Amino acid sequence: MAALFRRSTVLPFLLLLPLLLFSVSPLACGKLINDGGEGGEEGEQFAEELLLKPLPDRKVLAHFHFESTTPPSADNGRHHHLFPKAIAQLVRKFQIKELELSFTQGRWNYESWGGSDSLSSTNAKPPGVELWALFNLPVKEIDATWKNVTHALSGLFCASVNFLESSTSYSAPGFAFRSNVSNIRYGALPREAVCTENLTPWLKILPCRDKAGLASLMDRPSIYKGYYHSQRLRLTSSELYGIILEQTLTVVLQPNSKRNAAHSSLDVSIQPSWSISSMFNKKVAGSCVLAKASRILIELEKDIISKLEKMGHGDSWSNSVFDLFPSPVRVIKDFNSLPGESNSILYEYVNHNEYEALDVGIKWKIPFVWSSPHAPFHVSRFLMGSGNERGSIAISLQSTKLDEELVHKSQGCTMQVVIFQVVPWYVKVYYHTLQIFVDGRLQNSSDMIEKMQVTPSEDKMLPGTLELMLKYPCSVQSVILTLDFDKGFLHIDEYPPDANQGFDIPSALVTFPNFHSSRKYVKDEFSTDSPLLRKFQEKNVVLSYTEVLLVPLTTPDFSMPYNVITFTCTVLALYFGSLLNVLRRRVGEEERLLKSKDAAKRGLIPLLFSKLSSKIKGQNPESSNSSSLLGSKFLIIIVVLLAFLWHYFLN
Numbered sequence: 001m002a003a004l005f006r007r008s009t010v011l012p013f014l015l016l017l018p019l020l021l022f023s024v025s026p027l028a029c030g031k032l033i034n035d036g037g038e039g040g041e042e043g044e045q046f047a048e049e050l051l052l053k054p055l056p057d058r059k060v061l062a063h064f065h066f067e068s069t070t071p072p073s074a075d076n077g078r079h080h081h082l083f084p085k086a087i088a089q090l091v092r093k094f095q096i097k098e099l100e101l102s103f104t105q106g107r108w109n110y111e112s113w114g115g116s117d118s119l120s121s122t123n124a125k126p127p128g129v130e131l132w133a134l135f136n137l138p139v140k141e142i143d144a145t146w147k148n149v150t151h152a153l154s155g156l157f158c159a160s161v162n163f164l165e166s167s168t169s170y171s172a173p174g175f176a177f178r179s180n181v182s183n184i185r186y187g188a189l190p191r192e193a194v195c196t197e198n199l200t201p202w203l204k205i206l207p208c209r210d211k212a213g214l215a216s217l218m219d220r221p222s223i224y225k226g227y228y229h230s231q232r233l234r235l236t237s238s239e240l241y242g243i244i245l246e247q248t249l250t251v252v253l254q255p256n257s258k259r260n261a262a263h264s265s266l267d268v269s270i271q272p273s274w275s276i277s278s279m280f281n282k283k284v285a286g287s288c289v290l291a292k293a294s295r296i297l298i299e300l301e302k303d304i305i306s307k308l309e310k311m312g313h314g315d316s317w318s319n320s321v322f323d324l325f326p327s328p329v330r331v332i333k334d335f336n337s338l339p340g341e342s343n344s345i346l347y348e349y350v351n352h353n354e355y356e357a358l359d360v361g362i363k364w365k366i367p368f369v370w371s372s373p374h375a376p377f378h379v380s381r382f383l384m385g386s387g388n389e390r391g392s393i394a395i396s397l398q399s400t401k402l403d404e405e406l407v408h409k410s411q412g413c414t415m416q417v418v419i420f421q422v423v424p425w426y427v428k429v430y431y432h433t434l435q436i437f438v439d440g441r442l443q444n445s446s447d448m449i450e451k452m453q454v455t456p457s458e459d460k461m462l463p464g465t466l467e468l469m470l471k472y473p474c475s476v477q478s479v480i481l482t483l484d485f486d487k488g489f490l491h492i493d494e495y496p497p498d499a500n501q502g503f504d505i506p507s508a509l510v511t512f513p514n515f516h517s518s519r520k521y522v523k524d525e526f527s528t529d530s531p532l533l534r535k536f537q538e539k540n541v542v543l544s545y546t547e548v549l550l551v552p553l554t555t556p557d558f559s560m561p562y563n564v565i566t567f568t569c570t571v572l573a574l575y576f577g578s579l580l581n582v583l584r585r586r587v588g589e590e591e592r593l594l595k596s597k598d599a600a601k602r603g604l605i606p607l608l609f610s611k612l613s614s615k616i617k618g619q620n621p622e623s624s625n626s627s628s629l630l631g632s633k634f635l636i637i638i639v640v641l642l643a644f645l646w647h648y649f650l651n
């Protein structure tokens with residue numbers, strides 16, 4: 001009876017238990033998410049955004065932007081629920097004020113993908129790895145800390161960033177990289193290969209990894225198939241705002257143009273239509289629940305908009321030129337233009353529906369041509385001279401056509417250009433040989449150089465650094481700088497594998513301090529809540545990275561030791577083989593054997609004949625035996641002598 005009673009009270013409770021749990025759990029989850037997402041200005045925050053942009057050369061730019069922030073540590077203690085703990089520890093331990101690490105494959109095409117907009121001035125990076133860091137430390141501690149930072153980063157990102165530890169591979173820029181800071185270090189590894197093993201740890205820092213939200217679009221085959229791939233991490237830490245971690249991935253992809261081919265064979269010049277699913281083989285299925293904002297933006301450049309306006313379409317997203325699908329939630333205009341000029345437009349899509357996949361795209365209807373905004377000068381760098389002894393580096397600045405309008409507008413203006421170039425020690429640059437050619441004519445360089453700072457290289461200690469500020473009239477069409485150098489010799493164990501490929505000189509950085517890229521959006525709650533738009537509104541100097549140079553150095557013939565070994569072994573084998581053969585041979589026995597054979601064969605009469613003939617010659621038949629013995633001894637002596645001579649001459 002008692003048992004029955006007990007069961008009857010326990011059973012309803014057991015039935016209620018799941019109900020209770022269910023009613024509690026959404027509350028708990030909601031609270032957690034609130035803590036992360038809407039914890040006000042004080043809490044940790046995360047936002048994800050994706051910008052898509054058609055490029056003039058039939059490609060598409062996809063720019064993923066993730067931002068995590070944490071308030072100053074005094075408010076928050078050491079506990080993090082959104083912000084990656086590894087990064088926070090890195091910042092605190094090494095007193096990092098700012099840091100940027102980028103892994104890039106391919107070269108940004110400044111001519112057709114844009115050279116002066118906000119996106120290219122912050123996200124176009126040199127090939128390989130680039131790392132710079134600004135420390136909040138006394139100058140004498142910086143070098144030691146830099147070494148530890150490179151080790152920590154190489155562990156975090158599975159890359160050989162630790163090669164930047166050695167003093168030959170990093171430098172301390174004076175004014176050319178960042179004006180007036182002394183505690184900055186800069187290093188680049190142009191040959192570092194970038195692959196998924198670098199992307200995976202980078203994604204691990206995101207709160208939702210690549211399991212949900214926009215990061216789930218990162219289908220590895222699609223993003224590594226692109227023409228350009230740059231994965232970047234930027235840290236900013238201050239007492240006031242805490243730590244801001246900005247992670248961006250910029251890829252330039254070629255959309256599949258199969259559909260277009262079916263469309264019409266005549267429209268070869270029509271831009272390929274694309275959508276998220278055609279480029280990444282996936283649609284966006286909901287946002288990362290921890291993200292405060294998750295949105296997709298499509299950007300149309302200035303030139304497209306001005307052409308559309310001429311055709312009378314304004315900013316509509318469905319016109320005779322193209323259709324954007326689905327319809328955007330909002331149209332955001334840039335207001336930072338001179339009167340009478342058009343500006344770029346962003347179309348916004350909010351990504352929040354978990355049940356309906358979002359597939360944003362564009363469909364072109366007629367052929368349409370436009371161009372990207374250029375930097376005032378197109379920069380390139382090349383090598384001159386031949387042979388393995390010396391050569392010269394040339395940096396060429398060619399005025400872009402677009403700048404002509406600017407020149408006409410402001411007669412008598414001057415152009416400022418800052419060049420920052422790091423050269424490894426084995427390329428010994430003679431800085432006094434600097435020559436400047438303006439429009440093909442040699443110019444007195446003291447007239448053009450406004451500021452110059454040179455750190456000569458030291459063998460196996462320090463790379464050479466050249467920082468140069470040039471000033472010349474805007475009407476100049478081309479400027480070419482040349483510098484002569486000698487090629488150094490490396491120790492045999494300093495050669496990297498495959499040394500015959502050549503040695504890379506990292507990209508030079510050319511900045512145009514008078515030119516800034518920034519946009520202005522109407523201030524509303526949206527523009528302050530979007531980290532990407534906030535980033536676009538910052539004033540960034542227009543800059544370009546040059547190509548990486550490949551310098552062939554004198555390399556020893558690495559196959560020589562093997563040739564020597566094989567050759568010596570052959571000779572030794574021949575020598576010992578013949579020596580042993582001679583030593584082993586029992587001459588007397590052989591001859592007796594031969595004789596007995598001969599006797600058996602020839603019979604008695606021929607034997608007699610031979611004896612007779614030897615008698616006639618006056619020789620003992622036995623003596624031939626001894627003479628052959630003598631002959632073989634002689635042979636041995638000759639071989640030994642030869643071997644001795646061989647060894648003597650070889651050494």
Ligand SMILES: *[C@@H]1O[C@H](CO)[C@@H](O)[C@H](O)[C@H]1NC(C)=O
Nearest residue numbers: 093094141144145146147148
């Ligand atoms: C760097 O690391 C070394 C070895 O782990 C350590 O001894 C040194 O104190 C560290 N230096 C700094 C500035 O953190």
Ligand SMILES: *[C@@H]1O[C@H](CO)[C@@H](O)[C@H](O)[C@H]1NC(C)=O
Nearest residue numbers: 174175178179180181182183
């Ligand atoms: C650095 O530049 C800023 C303005 O750009 C100036 O206010 C500051 O005094 C400069 N600092 C040094 C150390 O020159």
Ligand SMILES: *[C@@H]1O[C@H](CO)[C@@H](O)[C@H](O)[C@H]1NC(C)=O
Nearest residue numbers: 442443444445446447448449
């Ligand atoms: C270059 O200019 C400097 C100063 O203006 C002058 O002293 C020098 O002689 C000039 N050199 C040449 C080759 O004209």
